[in-house]
Amino acid sequence: MNNDLILLGHGSGGRLSHQLLDELIIPQLSSVPVAGQNDAALLNIGGIKLAFSTDSYVVDPVFFPGGNIGDLAINGTVNDLAMMGARPLCLSVGFILEEGFSKAELARILASMREAADAAGVAIVTGDTKVVPKGKGDRIFINTSGIGAVEHNLHIDGASAQVGDKVIVNGSIGDHGIAVLSAREGLEIDSGIQSDSAPLNGLVADLLPLGPALHVLRDPTRGGVATTLKEIALQSGVTITLDEKSLPVNPGVKGVCSILGLDPLYVANEGKLLAFVAPEQAEAALAAMRRHPLGKDAAIIGEVTETSAGKVQMETLVGGVRGVEMLAGEQLPRIC
Amino acid sequence: MNNDLILLGHGSGGRLSHQLLDELIIPQLSSVPVAGQNDAALLNIGGIKLAFSTDSYVVDPVFFPGGNIGDLAINGTVNDLAMMGARPLCLSVGFILEEGFSKAELARILASMREAADAAGVAIVTGDTKVVPKGKGDRIFINTSGIGAVEHNLHIDGASAQVGDKVIVNGSIGDHGIAVLSAREGLEIDSGIQSDSAPLNGLVADLLPLGPALHVLRDPTRGGVATTLKEIALQSGVTITLDEKSLPVNPGVKGVCSILGLDPLYVANEGKLLAFVAPEQAEAALAAMRRHPLGKDAAIIGEVTETSAGKVQMETLVGGVRGVEMLAGEQLPRIC
Numbered sequence: 001m002n003n004d005l006i007l008l009g010h011g012s013g014g015r016l017s018h019q020l021l022d023e024l025i026i027p028q029l030s031s032v033p034v035a036g037q038n039d040a041a042l043l044n045i046g047g048i049k050l051a052f053s054t055d056s057y058v059v060d061p062v063f064f065p066g067g068n069i070g071d072l073a074i075n076g077t078v079n080d081l082a083m084m085g086a087r088p089l090c091l092s093v094g095f096i097l098e099e100g101f102s103k104a105e106l107a108r109i110l111a112s113m114r115e116a117a118d119a120a121g122v123a124i125v126t127g128d129t130k131v132v133p134k135g136k137g138d139r140i141f142i143n144t145s146g147i148g149a150v151e152h153n154l155h156i157d158g159a160s161a162q163v164g165d166k167v168i169v170n171g172s173i174g175d176h177g178i179a180v181l182s183a184r185e186g187l188e189i190d191s192g193i194q195s196d197s198a199p200l201n202g203l204v205a206d207l208l209p210l211g212p213a214l215h216v217l218r219d220p221t222r223g224g225v226a227t228t229l230k231e232i233a234l235q236s237g238v239t240i241t242l243d244e245k246s247l248p249v250n251p252g253v254k255g256v257c258s259i260l261g262l263d264p265l266y267v268a269n270e271g272k273l274l275a276f277v278a279p280e281q282a283e284a285a286l287a288a289m290r291r292h293p294l295g296k297d298a299a300i301i302g303e304v305t306e307t308s309a310g311k312v313q314m315e316t317l318v319g320g321v322r323g324v325e326m327l328a329g330e331q332l333p334r335i336c
Numbered sequence: 337m338n339n340d341l342i343l344l345g346h347g348s349g350g351r352l353s354h355q356l357l358d359e360l361i362i363p364q365l366s367s368v369p370v371a372g373q374n375d376a377a378l379l380n381i382g383g384i385k386l387a388f389s390t391d392s393y394v395v396d397p398v399f400f401p402g403g404n405i406g407d408l409a410i411n412g413t414v415n416d417l418a419m420m421g422a423r424p425l426c427l428s429v430g431f432i433l434e435e436g437f438s439k440a441e442l443a444r445i446l447a448s449m450r451e452a453a454d455a456a457g458v459a460i461v462t463g464d465t466k467v468v469p470k471g472k473g474d475r476i477f478i479n480t481s482g483i484g485a486v487e488h489n490l491h492i493d494g495a496s497a498q499v500g501d502k503v504i505v506n507g508s509i510g511d512h513g514i515a516v517l518s519a520r521e522g523l524e525i526d527s528g529i530q531s532d533s534a535p536l537n538g539l540v541a542d543l544l545p546l547g548p549a550l551h552v553l554r555d556p557t558r559g560g561v562a563t564t565l566k567e568i569a570l571q572s573g574v575t576i577t578l579d580e581k582s583l584p585v586n587p588g589v590k591g592v593c594s595i596l597g598l599d600p601l602y603v604a605n606e607g608k609l610l611a612f613v614a615p616e617q618a619e620a621a622l623a624a625m626r627r628h629p630l631g632k633d634a635a636i637i638g639e640v641t642e643t644s645a646g647k648v649q650m651e652t653l654v655g656g657v658r659g660v661e662m663l664a665g666e667q668l669p670r671i672c
Binding site for chain 2: 003004005006007008009010011017020021024025028029030040041043045046047048050052053054055056057058060089090092093094095096097098099100101102103104106107110111113114117124125126127128129130131132133135136137138141143145147149333334
């Protein structure tokens, strides 16, 4: 491994991504260390509180069961805004197309973007299109950036987890990663799994009435639930203890993971959120989620058990306890 | 030419770009036809007026005389906001890195971004980093999106050009395109030309006191001055008449253009703006520009001569008049 070059793992969202950010990118571009970063920036412009976020999408293949790069790009940025408790208002879209890409496929992607934007209730207000020569890109990359209105006074933040908080997920984990993987060239597996790509802003709107009991919201995309929880544990300085038997995992995801030696805890999601809620409001949060179509399989999967330097552990099915670390390298490249 | 596929020219910023936008992208993603589009979207959020813009940068080579993809990405989005008369506030940054890209080169690019952001007075507040496998990208692509505050009540718009307006440019044209071209592999030409990449928000701030006499601001990037003027002529429904002898063109740019058969009117700029100003304020505008370091070679290069369906023409050095059309195909791919 050459330490002077960018590796695929630097895009994993896991430990190598954090290293690249902490060593190179953050020192130049930001005053906030990676451990203090959330899914979007909070801005105060003329007394108006806004959230602002960006993501580039390079998923391979471009079309996969349950979605394509277009709806993924809309939902992904909508969700990053929603994780700040913001109401997504508008998006920008930047395309990098490879010469020779099919206009018909572009049209399908655009139609999905339109549908996804309508479903999320966001406007696409500005854009840009670049073309690179054949062999200098890969069909289509999409960047979306978004602005949301922060209309609450809660302190929803990765650093806000408290001892006693229940950790709630709105449904089964790992579906997006396995859906993309199963569609990948040379590895066509008929898992029957669809991507969970979906806009979470409606679900978040239903959680905001919980008020100050709502401590953390985070969508476990690249790096999966494990990496996201480890980030929160580090940010908040707490230990999070998961209960393995309560983790909702679809049988198809379990099957593919066991064949390929993957752990669903590290597989990407694109329509899931993790909510940390004070214990006295946890049942209310669970009930609110279950009333929403995107939360009907919501489950409490763990809790914050103690103050510490930032640890995630899991009580396993067989009764032991194992440590859960951040994704180390790159489990599934180009998953979003 | 296969009409079903994306061509390099679809990224030119010229006629093919407009076709792709009008036929495929705009009908799905926007309610505003390409002819009505400006460099950034105007938003009104809770009574606060904001500008919002995005651009992806795929310039080849990544380093060129006078700059690199990093400062280009900062200045480009700063300028798109400035062309709405907005004060750029903050940017997002999205990287798509190719596996194997050098960390040392990334560090140089990041340092340039930091410097450019500081020079423009904008904060980088949020970001994203993806990595694609070797051969699926080209070293580094950068998207920047930006938010600016619109603190004026002027109607600065590509549709606001009026008969009598003087067209002012803040300096020599074509430098960026020729600087990039001269650094391109296999074509190393020692033109001595540096890119003009620069943040124009300070210059625009000096023009805003002109008030309602300031009709249009637009930065002639891809497609050059010709394409940008043609867009404005179409948007405003006017004829713009250029005076060839007044066009500021550096001798090095002239030389390379004549060798390669290029027209500086179509070559990209990254630190230039075109201002349309009511005639009674034109000299004041010119003087304001010339007081600014980025406007000391400012010149009046033409005027709006009549109402029409949207025409640009040029009085040539030899005393004739020729039509000026939009860039048709792709003169210089990946210029920004």
